[in-house]
Amino acid sequence: MSRKQLFNILKVVVSLGLLAFIFSTLDRAAFIQAVSRANPWWLLAALAMMMLGVVIRAWRWQILLDAIAVHVSLTELTHIYFIGFLFNNLLPSGLGGDAMRMVELSRHSERVTDAVTSVVVDRFLGLSALQAIALMALIADWGAVPAGVAYFTVAILLGGLVAGYLLINRALYNMLRTRVGLFHRLTGIKVIGNLAESFQRYPLGALGRAYLVALLFNISLIAMNVFIGWGLGAKANLAHYAIFVPITSLVLLLPISFAGLGVREETYRRLFSQVGVPQEIAVAMSLLVYFLGNICTGLIGGVIYLLRSARGVVSEEG
Numbered sequence: 436m437s438r439k440q441l442f443n444i445l446k447v448v449v450s451l452g453l454l455a456f457i458f459s460t461l462d463r464a465a466f467i468q469a470v471s472r473a474n475p476w477w478l479l480a481a482l483a484m485m486m487l488g489v490v491i492r493a494w495r496w497q498i499l500l501d502a503i504a505v506h507v508s509l510t511e512l513t514h515i516y517f518i519g520f521l522f523n524n525l526l527p528s529g530l531g532g533d534a535m536r537m538v539e540l541s542r543h544s545e546r547v548t549d550a551v552t553s554v555v556v557d558r559f560l561g562l563s564a565l566q567a568i569a570l571m572a573l574i575a576d577w578g579a580v581p582a583g584v585a586y587f588t589v590a591i592l593l594g595g596l597v598a599g600y601l602l603i604n605r606a607l608y609n610m611l612r613t614r615v616g617l618f619h620r621l622t623g624i625k626v627i628g629n630l631a632e633s634f635q636r637y638p639l640g641a642l643g644r645a646y647l648v649a650l651l652f653n654i655s656l657i658a659m660n661v662f663i664g665w666g667l668g669a670k671a672n673l674a675h676y677a678i679f680v681p682i683t684s685l686v687l688l689l690p691i692s693f694a695g696l697g698v699r700e701e702t703y704r705r706l707f708s709q710v711g712v713p714q715e716i717a718v719a720m721s722l723l724v725y726f727l728g729n730i731c732t733g734l735i736g737g738v739i740y741l742l743r744s745a746r747g748v749v750s751e752e753g
Contacts, residue, residue, distance in 0.1 A: 446693045453697025457704065457718060466715040469667055473723070477666030481659045482727050488655040489516050489732060495560065495648040499553045500540075502641030507540070514739050515539040521736030524694040524729035552633035559634075560642070562688075563599055564649035565681040566592040568657065572677035579674035581709050588678055591685060602634040603642065656680060663723045669712045679706040694729055 458466075493512035500507055515536055522535040536554050570592045573585055580588075601608050608631060611618040621627055634642070660676050683702045687695040703721035704714050712720075 443693070446691065450692040450694075450696035450698075453692065453701060457697070457700050461715055461718060465713065466719060469713075469716050469719045470723075472668070473719075474666040477662045478723065478727070481662035481666065481723070482731060484655050484659040484662060485728050485732065488652055488659065489513060489520075491648060491652040491655060492516055492557075492561070495645050495652060496553060496557050498641055498645045498648060499556055499637060502637050503553070505540075505553070514743075517732055517736035518740050518743075519736065520729065520732040521734075521740055524733040552636055555633045556637060556642075557645070559599075559602075560646050560649045561652065562684060563595050564646055565653040565656070565684055566595050568650065568653050569678045569681040572674040576672075576674040579672065579710070580678050584678065584682070584706070584709070588682065591682075602631055603639060605635050608635075653681075659728065660720070660724060663720050663727070664712075667716050667719055667723070669707070669716050669720060671707060671710055671712050675707065675710050679703070682706060694725070696725065699725060 490509070490513050493509055493516050496512050496516075497507065497509055500512075518539060519536045540553070566588070569588045572579065573588060577585060601611070608622075612622055613619075622631060657673075657676050657680050660680050661673065664671055664676065683699060683706070686698060686702050689698065692698045700718050700721040703717045703724075707717035707720070708714050
């Protein structure tokens with residue numbers, strides 16, 4: 436058994452363990468009642484918002500690719516995004532969603548670095564825009580969440596702004612690498628160095644346009660969560676969603692569970708329960724986010740992937 440296979444098995448075990456712990460401490464009858472009484476129309480609206488979000492993400496990715504002369508249709512990029520969901524959320528393989536996006540994009544460019552840099556920058560812009568929305572929500576209603584959560588959100592955003600400025604300012608980045616030993620060692624880490632090199636390939640105009648589209652996508656992501664909450668009768672205001680969804684997205688970057696299962700549910704439970712949402716409803720919200728945002732999109736990705744494979748077989752036989 437390879438190390439990757441063992442790691443994937445451990446992630447599944449962690450997810451199952453966390454879910455078992457969560458449900459052992461919940462009122463399971465109240466949880467079932469919350470789900471069974473969910474308003475299907477709000478859930479359909481949430482699903483529609485998720486599908487729209489995939490198209491918006493593909494548009495953001497297209498802006499970045501056009502900037503480095505890799506021209507791919509919006510339809511094709513949307514299909515690749517759905518296929519990424521399949522591999523990231525439904526298949527416990529060693530090839531994650533971002534890696535699969537790189538593989539699929541390599542069909543359209545002979546330069547492998549184009550695929551790698553575009554996916555890395557695309558992901559970073561999305562997370563950065565999500566944190567900006569959280570800060571705007573805090574400015575509008577600072578008392579919406581406990582002080583600890585508010586300060587954590589501000590700290591994360593400020594850190595992201597500093598990192599983003601360093602990534603796009605090549606002169607400052609190179610100067611710090613030369614003169615500051617700690618900065619040189621940090622940027623010597625492969626992941627950080629690759630991120631910097633990726634960003635510096637793109638003109639500021641393209642990064643700015645992609646960032647604006649990223650804001651639009653994250654509004655749709657938060658709206659999907661809001662619709663699910665309304666469908667379950669959660670007593671949370673818009674500021675709560677705008678702050679808690681970005682925090683959850685950051686927590687889910689930790690590669691310790693399969694498709695975020697268990698980690699997402701515990702994060703929702705701890706955050707939303709602080710503003711008066713019953714734990715059973717908070718966990719139901721997180722599982723519906725997973726079902727609509729991961730399972731449904733992954734199934735669509737599976738259909739697209741099978742059709743593409745079938746076309747490839749027919750082409751070879753022809």
